[in-house]
Amino acid sequence: MTERPSVLVPIRVLEDESLPEGTTELLAKAHVVLLGYHVIPEQTAPGQARMQFEDQALSRLDAYEELLVDAGATVDQRLVFTHDAQQTIDRQIAEYDCLAALVPRALAAVEDVLVAVRGTVGLDRLARVVGGLFADRGIDVTLYHVTSEDESDADVEVLLDGVIDRMDENGFDTDHVDTRTDRDVKPVDAIADLAETYDVVVMGESDSSLSTFVFGMPADQVAERFLGPVLVVQREPAADPEASDADDQP
């Protein structure tokens, strides 16, 4: 028995961004946090946009929610008017403790999933997402790792076996798991290239560093090149009390 992994699905609901084809199937076993958001310029008060657009946005979100529920997902729905999309998305992830966020894109069918495994951090959450979403559905998963210079092949084997074990614990039939490694390639390029033969990419959110600040998060870079959906597994929330300060959900 596995838990439903909670997945944030952000939709720019008033800019004709709809729930892409195939998303319902992809997230059939998820607990979906369906976030409709609308970014408004700073000259406009968020409440002003709400007054004018709330009904339209809510009716669209309700329609999406119905599709997701019909496919088997459970859904929490939010509509947010904001000046800052990133802040809104980050806050929803924290408030709902989402395991992953979806970069919503259309897909035909969920048959092959590419899972990029970076390091030892966050493997537990990665396995929970993959196991929870894709177990018992005849879906094939490829674990992919780009070996760095200071890693031996044995290290990588231990790493990937660890992931497989955890997926097993999360109910995923290990016969459907394949592994693949590469050396001397740039991870982002390699993942994006390889992804073309897959339906979905699952990868971790990386720690912010100077290079992610300059070039963007690897997950974003992959998402930019890969045309299908990307599930970005979120870091463990920081254990500081500030983060849960404003947490007053019903």
Place this chain on the structure above:
Amino acid sequence: MADSSETGEGTGQNIEGERPEPEPETVTEETTTHDEGVELERTIGLVGGLAIGIGTMIGAGIFVFPGLAAYQAGPAAALSFAIGGVIALLVALPASELATAMPRSGGGYYFISRSLGTAGGAIVGLGLWLGLVFAAAFYLVGLGHYVVAVLDEIGVALTLGPIPPHVVLGLIAGAALTALSVGGTERTAALQNGIVVILLVILTGVLTFGVLDALGVFGRQSVPDTFFSKGYFPVLSTAALVFTSYLGFAQVATVAGEIKQPSRNLPLAMIGSVIIVTVFYAVTILVATSTFGADRLGQFGETAMVNVGRDLLGLPGAVLILVAGLLATFSSANASILSASRSIYALSRDALLPRKASEINLKYGTPHVALAMAGGPILVLVATDSVEILAEVASFLHLVMYALICVALLVLRRRDPDWYEPDFRMPGAPALPAIGAVASIALIPFMNGASIVIGIVIMALSYGWYRYYAPDIRLKGDI
């Protein structure tokens, strides 16, 4: 967190049959939450709040008024600014308390309509809109003067027929700003923050030099002057004139619904910005009057600070002040136009103005009707070119609001309704807010007769509008 579910609702409808929008269910540190999981994200931090306050205020006090004030009050103009600062602080304290109890957009209008009722709210709300329109026009005339001064510096003398060039430039700037607000979707807030930082850096540099100079560190002779060279009365009338330099902190409250962690950031931004600008103003006047003496300073008019900069630091000093003056008057005008548009939204949300007034443009996502309702009258007022009247009417309308904010605090403290749970409680109540109310009103008689008449007429028309358009709307306690 301030949960406010047990409160009354706005009732009644205006003559078009529109009703006040229902109020949100809860207000958290990061959002305003309506039912059905609809949230409004709070995105302005402490720095953004301070930048709105300081950015709105500093344009007038430092770059337009010193010459005019020194002309009227002599070196004691510094005291006029200090009086303004004290009054502003006396109002910023209750305004902060009210804002933490009601962190909703609309500022003074919101506090007063919810605590004192719709009539007071309508007078203050419409007055706030028009007060900001007068203030923006005043800043734009100042901006025009600075552009003329810049052109002067590079040897270009504009002659534009019978209309003074600074008015034409002010009109162009006003039209451009309005158009930019409607059509621009760039991150204007980041720009505003940057401008304020640059301004404070330039001012700190020039003023530090000026203070050292005045103390004789550089061995120059500063101009000795009798402090009350014009007598005592002009100190107060000048305080009334320059009070326009202290309107900005209330603008922080007009975006209270968008401030993150409102219980902490609203008081800090409002009180902090008043204290910061008061210090800057007082030092500026002292430096300016000690550099030239009040009489000569007075002759330089709106751009007197350019001469001060030049005298202290030569051409680079003049250039620095010119750049700062352009940025400051621009940012003040911009902030005022945006706040005016927010006030119109707040009124329209409560059905005191047609809902149409806060309509959002589908192409740009901006409130084009509200912005036009700000920009249009601003242009008319810029064309009048009467700096002092514009400034005083703006001050008049704000002072009325300030007095009522103090009254609202006293009333709420006494009545103590269930929903009134401010996170910040001002010290010294009821004495300080009572003094704040009296002091705000007491400043008004020192203004020009014309300003007072215009102000009263606007208030009367506002009340008339309320009686005609929305006499049945009840907003008291509708949190």
